[in-house]
Amino acid sequence: MTKNLDRFKKDLDALVDFGRTLEMAMDYECFPEAVHESLKKQIGKKADEYIKSLPSFGRKYQRWYSEALGLLRQLLPERVADFSRHYEKPKARKEITFENYRIEDYLQGLNITRGGYEKVVGPDAALPQFRQQLAIVEAAASRFESSLFEIRQLVQADLLDSEIEAAEELARYKFARAAGALAGVVLERHLAQVSEDHQLSIGKKNPTIADFNEKLKTSGVIDLPQWRFIQHLADIRNLCDHSRKPEPTAEQVADLIAGVKKVKTVY
Numbered sequence: 584m585t586k587n588l589d590r591f592k593k594d595l596d597a598l599v600d601f602g603r604t605l606e607m608a609m610d611y612e613c614f615p616e617a618v619h620e621s622l623k624k625q626i627g628k629k630a631d632e633y634i635k636s637l638p639s640f641g642r643k644y645q646r647w648y649s650e651a652l653g654l655l656r657q658l659l660p661e662r663v664a665d666f667s668r669h670y671e672k673p674k675a676r677k678e679i680t681f682e683n684y685r686i687e688d689y690l691q692g693l694n695i696t697r698g699g700y701e702k703v704v705g706p707d708a709a710l711p712q713f714r715q716q717l718a719i720v721e722a723a724a725s726r727f728e729s730s731l732f733e734i735r736q737l738v739q740a741d742l743l744d745s746e747i748e749a750a751e752e753l754a755r756y757k758f759a760r761a762a763g764a765l766a767g768v769v770l771e772r773h774l775a776q777v778s779e780d781h782q783l784s785i786g787k788k789n790p791t792i793a794d795f796n797e798k799l800k801t802s803g804v805i806d807l808p809q810w811r812f813i814q815h816l817a818d819i820r821n822l823c824d825h826s827r828k829p830e831p832t833a834e835q836v837a838d839l840i841a842g843v844k845k846v847k848t849v850y
């Protein structure tokens with residue numbers, strides 16, 4: 584499930600990125616000299632190469648529009664009409680002004696002049712319309728990012744709850760070592776998820792509970808008493824994971840399971 588959501592997010596991010604490229608292409612088509620000068624100040628000699636790489640807004644926009652519209656219908660349906668409004672010509676339009684010029688007009692290269700030479704409105708009037716569309720797509724991406732985080736939290740919580748229940752069942756039937764080992768896996772996975780949520784990087788390829796615990800403490804996610812408590816749980820887990828004497832007692836495993844339940848409230 585989360586893999587499909589990650590793929591959807593990747594497609595959405597790509598749509599936003601290409602939308603920003605289209606914005607630059609449109610800006611250049613409307614104001615080539617100003618955009619070229621601005622790019623030269625920003626990236627120097629690479630400006631000409633970058634400009635050559637820009638797509639044609641007219642040839643690429645329709646595909647972007649269709650894909651964006653499809654995603655909005657799923658993620659932000661209340662903004663679909665607003666999104667389309669920035670593209671479509673107003674049906675009740677009697678005259679064309681800067682305020683009612685639309686992207687559809689831009690794609691047709693529509694220019695309105697007075698007296699045959701004085702510009703009234705032209706393609707640059709569509710820039711604000713496209714920027715509004717892009718802002719709507721970016722808002723959908725932000726909402727999805729928030730929703731994806733919540734979904735991941737729910738899936739992770741359900742999975743860990745199931746494994747804790749399995750550990751309790753093992754303990755009930757006197758399989759103390761196996762119960763403790765499974766509870767330890769739950770603890771490690773939860774700490775790994777908390778570290779990821781806080782964007783904490785662990786240097787080791789296969790970090791342990793102690794590694795996550797230390798990183799969370801030094802980053803201020805948990806305090807010293809929490810760190811000590813988790814370290815105590817890690818010690819019991821290590822006792823369960825290694826086939827050596829003494830055997831973990833039922834009381835130690837019960838403490839570990841109860842402790843993992845408590846630590847699962849750390850986010």
